[in-house]
Amino acid sequence: MSATLKRSTNATLEVEGLRVSFGGMEAVRGIDLSVERGETHCLVGESGCGKSASALAIMGLLPGGARRSVRRLGFAGDEIGKLSERRMARLRGDRIGMIFQDPMTSLNPAYTIGSQMTEVLRRHRGLARDKAAERAVAMLDRVGVTAPGMRLGQFPHQLSGGLRQRVMIAMALLCEPTLLIADEPTTALDVTVQAQTLRLLAELQRELGLAVLLITHDLGVVARVAHRVSVMYAGEIVEQATTEALFAAPTHPYTRGLLDAIPVPGKVRRGDKLGSIPGIVPRIPAGFVGCAFRDRCAFAEPVCASNIPPQFASPDHAYRCRMAPDWWRATA
Amino acid sequence: MNAAIETVGLHRVFDQRQGLFGPQAHVVAVDDINLKIAPGRALGIVGESGCGKSTLARVLLGLLPPSDGTVRVDGQNLANMDRRERAKLIQPVFQDPMSSLNPRRRVNDLIGLPLMVQGIRGGEQQRRVAKMLERVGLSPETGTRYPAQLSGGQRQRVAIARALVNQPRILVCDEPTSALDVSVQAQILNLLGDLRAEFDLTLVFISHNLAVVEHIADELAVMYLGRIVEHGPSEDVFRAPQHPYTRALLASVLTPEPGLGLPEVPLGEGYPDPSNIPPGCRFHPRCPIAIDRCRTEPPARRAVECHLAA
Numbered sequence: 001m002s003a004t005l006k007r008s009t010n011a012t013l014e015v016e017g018l019r020v021s022f023g024g025m026e027a028v029r030g031i032d033l034s035v036e037r038g039e040t041h042c043l044v045g046e047s048g049c050g051k052s053a054s055a056l057a058i059m060g061l062l063p064g065g066a067r068r069s070v071r072r073l074g075f076a077g078d079e080i081g082k083l084s085e086r087r088m089a090r091l092r093g094d095r096i097g098m099i100f101q102d103p104m105t106s107l108n109p110a111y112t113i114g115s116q117m118t119e120v121l122r123r124h125r126g127l128a129r130d131k132a133a134e135r136a137v138a139m140l141d142r143v144g145v146t147a148p149g150m151r152l153g154q155f156p157h158q159l160s161g162g163l164r165q166r167v168m169i170a171m172a173l174l175c176e177p178t179l180l181i182a183d184e185p186t187t188a189l190d191v192t193v194q195a196q197t198l199r200l201l202a203e204l205q206r207e208l209g210l211a212v213l214l215i216t217h218d219l220g221v222v223a224r225v226a227h228r229v230s231v232m233y234a235g236e237i238v239e240q241a242t243t244e245a246l247f248a249a250p251t252h253p254y255t256r257g258l259l260d261a262i263p264v265p266g267k268v269r270r271g272d273k274l275g276s277i278p279g280i281v282p283r284i285p286a287g288f289v290g291c292a293f294r295d296r297c298a299f300a301e302p303v304c305a306s307n308i309p310p311q312f313a314s315p316d317h318a319y320r321c322r323m324a325p326d327w328w329r330a331t332a
Numbered sequence: 333m334n335a336a337i338e339t340v341g342l343h344r345v346f347d348q349r350q351g352l353f354g355p356q357a358h359v360v361a362v363d364d365i366n367l368k369i370a371p372g373r374a375l376g377i378v379g380e381s382g383c384g385k386s387t388l389a390r391v392l393l394g395l396l397p398p399s400d401g402t403v404r405v406d407g408q409n410l411a412n413m414d415r416r417e418r419a420k421l422i423q424p425v426f427q428d429p430m431s432s433l434n435p436r437r438r439v440n441d442l443i444g445l446p447l448m449v450q451g452i453r454g455g456e457q458q459r460r461v462a463k464m465l466e467r468v469g470l471s472p473e474t475g476t477r478y479p480a481q482l483s484g485g486q487r488q489r490v491a492i493a494r495a496l497v498n499q500p501r502i503l504v505c506d507e508p509t510s511a512l513d514v515s516v517q518a519q520i521l522n523l524l525g526d527l528r529a530e531f532d533l534t535l536v537f538i539s540h541n542l543a544v545v546e547h548i549a550d551e552l553a554v555m556y557l558g559r560i561v562e563h564g565p566s567e568d569v570f571r572a573p574q575h576p577y578t579r580a581l582l583a584s585v586l587t588p589e590p591g592l593g594l595p596e597v598p599l600g601e602g603y604p605d606p607s608n609i610p611p612g613c614r615f616h617p618r619c620p621i622a623i624d625r626c627r628t629e630p631p632a633r634r635a636v637e638c639h640l641a642a
Contacts, residue, residue: 046516160603190380191540191542191585192597195584217514219514220587222588223586223590223592224589224590244590247588258514261515261517262588263521264587264588265546266571276515277518280483
């Protein structure tokens with residue numbers, strides 16, 4: 001949708017017309033987004049909406065059997081959509097850092113923290129073992145891991161979930177990347193540890209001027225950390241705006257439904273019903289036309305079965321629905 | 333009137349060996365819990381991973397024997413009941429229905445099994461299964477499917493139908509919506525709310541998500557390292573949390589309100605370890621307001637277990 005939301009051209013990450021399909025099913029159906037230096041762009045949606053497939057596609061890490069096509073994939077001014085796997089591998093872990101949900105599956109259980117961290121530096125930076133270890137200790141210290149020297153000799157299972165995620169963050173930032181792609185980085189953590197981890201990420205982002213693409217299902221996380229938000233549904237971005245604009249005037253019926261479904265402490269009275277969206281997320285076959293939300297939408301009309309162009313609620317706020325920008329004010 | 337559930341001096345300890353030849357560790361998961369839930373009330377239990385809330389659920393359900401103390405359900409000692417009596421009174425709903433529903437049975441059989449155990453078969457069983465399916469919002473066709481053919485929300489509806497088909501008095505839900513998307517979570521919470529009124533259920537609702545618990549619970553118990561450190565009416569605990577741990581938990585909840593930024597969580601990095609419970613107040617290593625007394629002297633056993641709470 002950012003083809004229509006024109007932004008400055010020096011964005012760290014620019015994605016236009018990204019598509020991913022698995023077999024005959026379309027997981028990502030032509031999304032546009034950009035992330036600038038120092039900015040956090042959140043890609044939010046429910047399971048199966050294509051948010052993780054989008055992140056993997058951008059990093060060139062889709063599993064075999066998936067097909068990707070992209071009109072433009074710009075990273076720091078270069079087109080990386082056509083790069084060979086070898087050259088992409090050189091970018092990943094170096095100028096593009098990655099963090100995934102469960103550090104227990106992305107850290108190798110058979111190697112110490114130290115050997116996994118120094119491998120990154122030896123491989124991408126050609127550092128000698130002792131120099132690499134020195135840098136790893138400094139980085140662990142920076143992300144608030146206590147007794148960093150001792151941690152190098154420990155195995156992932158010896159650390160708590162929060163510590164493991166800090167180690168992942170430290171690893172992702174070892175080579176001072178310009179872009180960080182984080183897929184549900186705090187979803188497996190306890191609430192107190194989640195808040196601490198997100199604070200740490202925000203601090204590091206300011207310090208390093210990182211562009212962050214954050215994938216999450218949690219609109220609470222979005223509200224607190226994002227500068228810009230893209231709401232995904234069934235492989236499409238259905239609404240894209242600055243965080244203030246999105247929460248002040250959520251316009252797509254799906255976005256509104258999602259927000260109504262969240263219990264907020266102190267806001268909902270016991271016994272009150274939560275808003276809920278009937279039905280389940282559909283699977284989208286190739287050649288699907290129209291709004292994918294129409295079967296679950298209370299405002300669907302026959303016209304929703306045809307192609308819906310994006311509209312603007314404000315210059316910084318696009319959405320893909322037939323309804324007028326302020327339709328919801330009448331029903332609220 | 334009897335309490336629906338009452339626990340007296342409830343303990344559950346696990347002995348774990350650290351590695352093959354390592355020392356024996358004594359994990360105190362539930363440490364002297366005294367609870368009383370009046371019939372028809374909903375008690376929410378919150379706490380972080382490892383605090384013992386799921387162990388407590390399993391002890392309340394009679395799935396784990398307590399190491400010490402008793403659980404009384406409807407006035408009767410749970411330890412003296414046989415499985416069939418217990419199943420008529422108290423039923424569970426777990427987080428992941430994929431691991432609690434037999435994947436080789438059709439939905440109709442899954443919901444029918446508790447009836448069969450109580451000797452209800454044939455047409456009567458079919459009729460009650462069909463009624464229950466409809467009541468939890470599933471189509472009759474769903475009854476002929478296998479769990480793997482259902483969505484997460486549908487599976488959780490099946491689990492709820494199976495739990496309620498014998499009309500138990502008490503439902504123990506352990507993270508029933510944690511594996512679900514928010515829109516589906518809302519459907520399930522609304523359904524539980526309706527069924528609770530309709531079946532006149534007493535509810536124990538365990539979750540790490542405070543907002544979800546607030547939505548459903550009349551009373552709230554906050555667990556930390558095996559103990560309930562704060563217990564009171566939900567409104568009071570949410571409006572004016574007394575224990576510093578409750579305050580930290582509430583402060584950590586990220587509500588969808590932009591502009592508030594990220595909260596500062598006044599807890600140290602120390603991670604609670606149930607095999608090594610600190611002396612004095614068990615929360616003192618992470619407590620932002622701990623004084624010397626907290627390090628040596630355990631707080632009095634009351635609704636708010638903190639030396640410094642009013």
